Amino acid sequence: MTDDAGRIPRLKGHIVPVRTVQETNPEIEFADAYVVQIRQKCAAKVSKLIDSTYPKDPNRPFTHLRRFVKEVFLPEHLKIEINQRGTSSGSNDNENAEVPTIFALIQPPLPEISHLKALLAPFVPSSPQPSPLSATETEKETSAEPPSGQSLDKFFLTTTIPIYPPLSAAQADHWSKTLWPTGYNAAFARATIAPPPPLLSATETNIAVKAAEFLGLACRVAREAKVLKRGRGVGVVVVDPAIASLSHGSSAEQQQEEEEGGIVAVAGDARFCAPGIENPMEDNSSSSSSTGYNPNCEGGPECHAVMRVVEMIAIQRRNEGTPASEHGNLHNPALSPLESRYLYHPASTSSSSTEQQQPSSSSPSEPTDLTTTTRILPRSAGGYLCTDLDIYMTHEPCLSCSMGILLSRFRAVTFLRRGRLVTGGLASEPTSIATKAHQPTAGTRDNNYYGLFWRKELNWRAMCFEFVQDEDKEGEMHVEEGCEEPGEYHA
Numbered sequence: 229m230t231d232d233a234g235r236i237p238r239l240k241g242h243i244v245p246v247r248t249v250q251e252t253n254p255e256i257e258f259a260d261a262y263v264v265q266i267r268q269k270c271a272a273k274v275s276k277l278i279d280s281t282y283p284k285d286p287n288r289p290f291t292h293l294r295r296f297v298k299e300v301f302l303p304e305h306l307k308i309e310i311n312q313r314g315t316s317s318g319s320n321d322n323e324n325a326e327v328p329t330i331f332a333l334i335q336p337p338l339p340e341i342s343h344l345k346a347l348l349a350p351f352v353p354s355s356p357q358p359s360p361l362s363a364t365e366t367e368k369e370t371s372a373e374p375p376s377g378q379s380l381d382k383f384f385l386t387t388t389i390p391i392y393p394p395l396s397a398a399q400a401d402h403w404s405k406t407l408w409p410t411g412y413n414a415a416f417a418r419a420t421i422a423p424p425p426p427l428l429s430a431t432e433t434n435i436a437v438k439a440a441e442f443l444g445l446a447c448r449v450a451r452e453a454k455v456l457k458r459g460r461g462v463g464v465v466v467v468d469p470a471i472a473s474l475s476h477g478s479s480a481e482q483q484q485e486e487e488e489g490g491i492v493a494v495a496g497d498a499r500f501c502a503p504g505i506e507n508p509m510e511d512n513s514s515s516s517s518s519t520g521y522n523p524n525c526e527g528g529p530e531c532h533a534v535m536r537v538v539e540m541i542a543i544q545r546r547n548e549g550t551p552a553s554e555h556g557n558l559h560n561p562a563l564s565p566l567e568s569r570y571l572y573h574p575a576s577t578s579s580s581s582t583e584q585q586q587p588s589s590s591s592p593s594e595p596t597d598l599t600t601t602t603r604i605l606p607r608s609a610g611g612y613l614c615t616d617l618d619i620y621m622t623h624e625p626c627l628s629c630s631m632g633i634l635l636s637r638f639r640a641v642t643f644l645r646r647g648r649l650v651t652g653g654l655a656s657e658p659t660s661i662a663t664k665a666h667q668p669t670a671g672t673r674d675n676n677y678y679g680l681f682w683r684k685e686l687n688w689r690a691m692c693f694e695f696v697q698d699e700d701k702e703g704e705m706h707v708e709e710g711c712e713e714p715g716e717y718h719a
């Protein structure tokens with residue numbers, strides 16, 4: 229570690245995209261469905277009847293699946309089956325061969341099969357046919373019983389359907405032939421399941437350049453929180469990637485500016501100096517990995533590093549145009565030295581290269597020039613609170629902070645893989661490293677792997693990366709100096 233004037237050491241390692249829950253749980257990508265052969269002219273009636281009888285799952289509209297399919301378009305296994313059952317329209321032993329039929333899909337949540345059979349019995353090909361002249365009237369008057377037993381069963385089939393839309397036209401084609409006719413919509417296809425590959429790849433390339441530096445700084449912020457006994461050794465750094473990717477001159481000053489360029493704010497955990505905490509270290513200093521959460525000894529999620537950095541940015545934006553010197557008392561807990569330094573450090577590398585001509589010591593009597601007082605864009609510059617910003621973290625954030633990241637609309641979040649926590653909200657699967665370190669023991673709760681960064685249920689999705697440090701390859705759980713050891717606490 230260096231002193232305040234020195235360079236921040238880069239971590240050694242590389243980033244990898246975190247997979248989404250939909251990518252890591254392929255077993256939930258398919259479901260069973262019923263297929264019912266009905267008279268073609270009853271399709272509209274059957275559609276209405278099914279909709280009014282069986283509730284739909286609004287989270288699974290299955291808009292990529294065809295609701296009614298003609299025999300010629302059925303997947304192979306169903307064609308073979310109806311041939312064996314003798315219900316094919318081309319089959320000679322089908323007494324109803326002259327009745328045009330169509331196949332209806334009954335999607336999950338699946339009704340009781342006996343109930344479905346009773347409901348749709350009047351519409352299968354062998355049921356008594358209404359007179360072509362007055363369909364509804366004749367149907368009411370008919371006394372003939374709809375088919376039952378084996379003569380009914382042969383019109384009910386099952387198939388497997390893909391729960392999620394296909395990711396490509398080729399996949400749609402494959403599913404149409406093997407499962408059920410499936411439509412492909414390029415615009416909708418992958419977005420709810422995982423980041424579109426071109427976007428993910430471009431972001432990964434962009435983030436990979438400086439992730440090691442920003443995470444090095446996050447570790448330093450974490451150490452500060454720990455050393456000053458403000459909180460656990462957890463740190464975050466918020467970066468504006470548009471500024472971070474600008475390149476500047478080669479002088480020492482310019483190099484330092486370049487290294488720090490784009491850093492919007494940093495924050496450490498502050499749960500032990502939260503408002504109202506009387507004896508913070510009483511229970512926590514001795515056992516830093518203690519599992520229990522005691523509200524008398526530590527603040528809640530609002531004192532976690534993520535929530536604090538988001539609040540700093542919110543306060544800055546609210547106080548647009550006010551001199552930085554008047555902001556200090558708005559922060560509770562007060563800012564740490566590193567936090568103040570990065571929040572109020574002149575962002576001289578921000579908008580254009582001509583700014584390099586300005587005097588290096590900016591005067592505090594010029595509060596209207598926001599780039600000299602804060603790195604945070606004013607509200608007038610548009611965007612939501614953290615739109616297009618990236619966040620780098622020493623640990624995997626808790627559920628509350630994970631949601632905070634999404635609600636603030638960050639572009640991407642990157643955390644140290646060795647900072648994975650059982651209480652985390654972002655990972656979607658175990659890693660060999662994480663499992664080695666956290667051998668499940670009796671009484672220890674399992675990680676639920678929420679993968680919150682990209683969930684189709686949520687209205688904002690962020691890309692997520694893990695930084696895998698080189699030492700991880702040997703299975704060694706080295707923790708950066710000052711960073712909190714992984715445990716059952718929340719970060």
Ligand SMILES: [Zn+2]
Pocket residue numbers: 529532533534625626627628629630718719
């Ligand atoms: Zn948290």
